[in-house]
Amino acid sequence: MRLRVVAALAGLALYLVVVPLVFRESRYLLGVLTTASVLSLISLGVWLTFAIGRINIGQAAFALVGGYTTAILSVKLGVSFWLCLPASGLVAALVGAVIGWPILRLKGVYFAMITLTLTEAARLAALNGGSITQGATGILNIPLPGEVTLAGVVLVPAFRALNVHLAFYYLAAILLVLGLVTVTRIATCRLGWIFRSLRQDEALAASIGVNVAKYRVLAFALGCSFAGIAGAFFTVSQQSIYPSSFGVPDSVYYMLYCFLGGLSYVSGPVVGAFVLFLGFELLHGLREYQMLTYAAIMITLMLWLPNGLLSLRLPARPGVKADTA
Amino acid sequence: MIVMEVRELTKRFGGLVAVDHVTFQANQGEVLSIIGPNGAGKSTLFKLITSFLPRTAGRVIFQGEDITGLSAHLVARKGVVRTFQETTIFKEMSALENVVIAHHLRSRATSVGLFLNTRVARQDEAAFRDSANEILDDLGLSRVRHEEARHLPHGHLRALGIAIAMAGDPKVLLLDEPFSGMNPEETDRMVAMVRGIRDRGVTILLVEHDMRAVMRLSDRIIVLNFGRKIADGTPREIQSDEAVIEAYIGREDDELGI
Numbered sequence: 001m002r003l004r005v006v007a008a009l010a011g012l013a014l015y016l017v018v019v020p021l022v023f024r025e026s027r028y029l030l031g032v033l034t035t036a037s038v039l040s041l042i043s044l045g046v047w048l049t050f051a052i053g054r055i056n057i058g059q060a061a062f063a064l065v066g067g068y069t070t071a072i073l074s075v076k077l078g079v080s081f082w083l084c085l086p087a088s089g090l091v092a093a094l095v096g097a098v099i100g101w102p103i104l105r106l107k108g109v110y111f112a113m114i115t116l117t118l119t120e121a122a123r124l125a126a127l128n129g130g131s132i133t134q135g136a137t138g139i140l141n142i143p144l145p146g147e148v149t150l151a152g153v154v155l156v157p158a159f160r161a162l163n164v165h166l167a168f169y170y171l172a173a174i175l176l177v178l179g180l181v182t183v184t185r186i187a188t189c190r191l192g193w194i195f196r197s198l199r200q201d202e203a204l205a206a207s208i209g210v211n212v213a214k215y216r217v218l219a220f221a222l223g224c225s226f227a228g229i230a231g232a233f234f235t236v237s238q239q240s241i242y243p244s245s246f247g248v249p250d251s252v253y254y255m256l257y258c259f260l261g262g263l264s265y266v267s268g269p270v271v272g273a274f275v276l277f278l279g280f281e282l283l284h285g286l287r288e289y290q291m292l293t294y295a296a297i298m299i300t301l302m303l304w305l306p307n308g309l310l311s312l313r314l315p316a317r318p319g320v321k322a323d324t325a
Numbered sequence: 326m327i328v329m330e331v332r333e334l335t336k337r338f339g340g341l342v343a344v345d346h347v348t349f350q351a352n353q354g355e356v357l358s359i360i361g362p363n364g365a366g367k368s369t370l371f372k373l374i375t376s377f378l379p380r381t382a383g384r385v386i387f388q389g390e391d392i393t394g395l396s397a398h399l400v401a402r403k404g405v406v407r408t409f410q411e412t413t414i415f416k417e418m419s420a421l422e423n424v425v426i427a428h429h430l431r432s433r434a435t436s437v438g439l440f441l442n443t444r445v446a447r448q449d450e451a452a453f454r455d456s457a458n459e460i461l462d463d464l465g466l467s468r469v470r471h472e473e474a475r476h477l478p479h480g481h482l483r484a485l486g487i488a489i490a491m492a493g494d495p496k497v498l499l500l501d502e503p504f505s506g507m508n509p510e511e512t513d514r515m516v517a518m519v520r521g522i523r524d525r526g527v528t529i530l531l532v533e534h535d536m537r538a539v540m541r542l543s544d545r546i547i548v549l550n551f552g553r554k555i556a557d558g559t560p561r562e563i564q565s566d567e568a569v570i571e572a573y574i575g576r577e578d579d580e581l582g583i
Contacts, residue, residue, distance in 0.1 A: 190439045190450065193418075193426045200415045203377065206397040207407055208493055209430025213396075218436060 012177070020169055030165045034237070036277045037172035038230045041179045043257040043269030045226030048183065050263050051192070052219045053199030054104065058115030059227045059254045060246035061122035062092040066228030067235035067245060068126060071139040074236075081145040082156075085232050092228025093221040100220040101213070119251045126243035138242035142235060145171075168237045175233065176270070179226055184266050186222075195219055260301050262308025271309050326353040328528050329405070329497055334373055334383035336366075336552075343369045345552035346383070351497065351528050356519065358531040358539045360563075361549035362572060367532040368410065370549070371499050374530075375407045376400045387497065402430045404496035408489075408503065412482040416475040420466055420485055423474055424457035425450075427492035453492075460488050464518060480511040484518065497528045504535040512538055540564070548572065 023029045042059055049056035066088035073079040073087060103114045126133045133139070144164065148156040159167045186192055194215050197205040206212050235241045253276075254269075261272025279297065283290045305311055329351040336344040344366045351357045359367050372378040374385050376397045384393045392400055401407075415423050431453070432439075434446035461467050464484045469477055474485060483503055490498055500519065504512050516538055523529050533539050539546065539560070546563045548556040550572040556563055563569055 185440060189442060190426075190429075190432065190434075190446070191436060193422070194429065196418065197415055197426050197429075200417055201413060204409065204413050204415065204489070206377070207375070207401055207409070208427040208489060209398050209401040211396070211398045 016170075016173055016177075020166055020173075024163065024166050027165050030169050032278065032281050034165070034169045034172045036274045037169075037176045038233050039254070039257065039277055040270040040273040041172075041176050041233075042227050042230040043254045043261075043273050044179050044183050044266075045223035045230075046254045047258045047263070047266070047269045048186075048195075048219050048223035048226075050258055051187070051195040051199065052216055054107070054216075054220070055109075055112040055255065056115050056220075056223065057112050057248075057251045057255050058118035059223070060248065060251040061115075061118045062096055062224040062227035063231030063234070063246040063250070064122045064126060064241075064243075065095050065224075066092045066231030067241045068129075068133055068139070068231075069228065070232035070235045071142055071241045072132065074142055075139055080148075081143070081232075081236055082148055084236075085229060088232035089225040089229040092231070093225035096224025097217050097221040100217050100224075104213070104216040104220060116248065116251065119246075119248050123243045123247060133243070136243065138240055138245075140240045142239045142241070144239065145236060168233075172233065175229060179229075180266070180270065187266050191215075256298070260298065260305075260308055262310035264307060265310045268308050268310055275309060327351070328353045328388060329374075330386040331370075331374065332384045332386065334370065334385065335381045336369055336373055336378065337381045342552050344373060344549075347549070347552070347554050349547050349554065349557060351530060352544075353528055354523065354526050355544040356523050356529045356531060356542050358533060358543040358546045359549060360533065360536070360539060360546060364551075365549040366552040367549055368501060369552075371407055371501055371530070371532060374400075375405060375499060377407070398430075401493060404494070405499070406490045406493045406495035406497070407499040408486045408501055410501045410505070412479070412486060414474045414482060414485050414489065417473065419471050419473055420461060420477065420481075420488075421454075421457055421470040423485060424460055424488050424492050425453050427489040428453035428456060430493045457492065460491050463521070464488050464491075465514070479506065480514070483507070483511075483515065487518065487522070491522065495527060497530065498522065499530045499532075501532050502534065503531070504533055504538045507535075516542055 019033065020030070023033075042063060045062075046056050046059050069088040069091045070081070070084040073084045074081060079087075099118065103111065106114060127135055129135065144159040145156070145167075147154055147158040186195075194205070194210055197208075197210060198212060198215060202212050231246065234245070257272035257276060258269045259272070260276060261268035261270065276298070280290070280294050283293050286293055301309070327350045331347060331349050333346045333348055334344055335342070335346050347366075347370060349357075359370060361367055369378065373380045376392075376395055376399075380393060384391055386392070387403055387405055390403070392403055392405065395403070415426065418426065432449050434443060434449055438446050458467070458470070461470050464487060466481060466484055466488060469481055474482070477485065487500070487503065503515055503519070507515060512535065519529060519531070519542055531539065531542065543560050546556075546558065546560055547554055548563060548566070548569045555568045555572060556566045558566065
């Protein structure tokens with residue numbers, strides 16, 4: 001236990017202090033790490049739906065919802081990014097709750113298929129959103145995060161006055177740490193046990209007084225809010241959003257990060273996202289063979305470590321393992 | 326004292342009437358068995374009482390309160406708890422974890438309270454753990470409490486299924502074929518277990534095919550055939566009831582000489 005705390009603190013120091021200090025001028029590397037952090041956050045949301053025994057291939061839809069929320073609020077209504085960020089999470093969670101209520105009655109491959117079509121539906125909605133989403137043109141010139149002041153004290157300076165890449169790296173890192181703490185806490189408290197009970201047998205869970213519909217929606221909406229926040233982040237860091245910003249391949253990737261990292265562990269999606277995304281970037285030199293090599297590595301991983309990368313070192317903890325069939 | 330009253334409960338699946346205007350009352354602290362040939366509608370009746378299936382017509386009154394149409398988890402919270410056929414447990418949890426989570430309907434903390442680990446949540450959790458250990462002791466499962474549930478032998482799994490139901494502190498416990506697939510020795514142990522639960526004042530409704538166990542345990546028996554109640558009485562009365570004998574072994578046919 002002690003050892004794990006020390007390891008976690010060391011990892012945190014590396015992530016929040018050493019890496020940004022060493023690579024502060026390396027825009028490319030900082031950018032890659034930032035993206036990996038936010039992809040981890042989105043995948044953590046997918047992991048939450050895995051926790052209740054549902055395969056979610058609709059996460060990109062909610063990233064799109066969050067992205068457009070931020071784009072519309074900040075460009076059309078002039079709302080500060082720091083309000084847009086939580087608002088995006090909230091809107092994505094609400095949309096997730098409304099859609100999740102009926103579709104969470106489905107299980108297994110049926111739920112997965114519906115969520116897959118959800119991703120495509122979100123893209124079409126954005127494409128045909130008229131003046132609200134500005135169709136295929138997308139929403140451009142989204143302002144960078146401004147400064148945050150409290151009683152005259154500058155808490156966060158405006159991003160354009162800073163090393164923008166470093167600023168976004170920190171924002172992504174803080175969001176990921178918060179997300180990871182949240183999900184870890186959920187997994188260890190009774191909520192985690194409720195989610196596990198839903199995954200293993202919904203009828204039995206109902207018989208012991210668990211409000212199955214409520215907790216299913218809670219887990220799903222929470223996962224969607226992660227996508228909404230991450231979508232807002234990408235939108236503001238790229239200062240633009242298009243209907244194609246998040247699509248079906250993205251949804252599939254988020255799910256794969258969970259699978260390949262290890263569904264039994266809260267940190268699975270984070271490890272999956274970092275290893276696979278960084279791996280993909282490292283293969284950049286292979287040019288036209290990049291995708292092929294990447295795919296081969298993925299398939300090998302799945303065959304060799306069906307319980308994810310984390311099963312390599314940690315013994316699988318029974319009871320936390322997913323059965324989504 | 327009547328604890329539960331079922332009035333004219335009916336379930337139609339298309340043209341098939343699985344449960345047909347069934348009416349009965351369960352008295353406080355008795356073992357009331359529901360028997361009948363395969364397909365008589367016994368399990369469907371259980372699902373209707375516990376709201377696992379929506380009814381077509383009729384009502385269920387529990388302690389003077391109409392509980393028909395409530396969601397399954399709310400019926401459980403009222404104190405009407407069912408077990409399942411076969412071995413329905415949380416397979417990837419230990420026996421203890423199964424029973425601890427099964428205390429959920431006694432949980433007072435909200436979702437946010439659970440997340441923030443408030444004092445109420447911590448008190449609940451400690452109380453549930455103590456109570457779970459007690460239940461496991463009572464049902465003879467204390468030796469396997471840390472064993473992962475899917476590795477438990479058949480008899481233990483059945484007992485664990487009942488332990489899960491007991492965690493909700495039920496007033497009425499509906500046992501769905503608790504003796505099926507058991508050897509005589511296991512059956513004896515289970516009979517003793519069910520009696521022990523009854524002696525604590527829990528009313529038990531029992532669906533079972535093992536007639537020896539049913540006759541030993543029951544205070545009263547209801548017989549269903551093709552969804553209709555055809556008899557209602559003490560074990561002795563049921564054993565000599567013409568309609569019941571006919572339902573189980575058919576009518577004597579003089580012409581064929583059987």
